[in-house]
Amino acid sequence: MSNLFDRFPKLKIASAESGIxxxxxxxxxxxFQLDEMVSEPDEVSYxxxxxxxxxxxxxxxxFWFEQxxxxxxxxxxxxxxxxxxxxxxxxxxxxxxxxxHFARVLGHLEPATRRRVLQDNAAELYRVRLP
Numbered sequence: 656m657s658n659l660f661d662r663f664p665k666l667k668i669a670s671a672e673s674g675i676x677x678x679x680x681x682x683x684x685x686x687f688q689l690d691e692m693v694s695e696p697d698e699v700s701y702x703x704x705x706x707x708x709x710x711x712x713x714x715x716x717x718f719w720f721e722q723x724x725x726x727x728x729x730x731x732x733x734x735x736x737x738x739x740x741x742x743x744x745x746x747x748x749x750x751x752x753x754x755x756h757f758a759r760v761l762g763h764l765e766p767a768t769r770r771r772v773l774q775d776n777a778a779e780l781y782r783v784r785l786p
Contacts, residue, residue: 660713661703667780669715671740676724678716679731682707711736715780719749722760725772729764734771738780 660666685706693702711732717740718725729737739757742748749756761769778785 658701658703660709667713667715669717669738669780671717672742673716674721674724675716675718675728675737676721678710678724679727682710682731707732715776719753720747720756725760726763729768729772734768735776737772738776739773 689702689706715736715738716728717738719740719742725737741750741753743750743753757773761772764772774785777783
């Protein structure tokens, strides 16, 4: 990653309209490849942190239609990086019932966790002051 996040420690990247089901696989593959392929002393010293650590500190991801992936990703990386989107007005959007969808998908989570995913993470990322 060319130490991008080490050079720009406040950089945040948001992935929108791409879902989140692929992320656990990609993170697992990156962790595996790092352990398998990075072995030379100069390569090891260049890699300051693990891929999952960089992801937790710099990446935000959004989901809309997925039902199983949110729980898996929250379990793998925590709640601070996961946001919702409705994709309105695109044809694949959740209209007319986004509230019901998110209630079903996130309903088993603690209220504070739901609040983070539904609003607090986005407010933090986009620096929106909540009332």
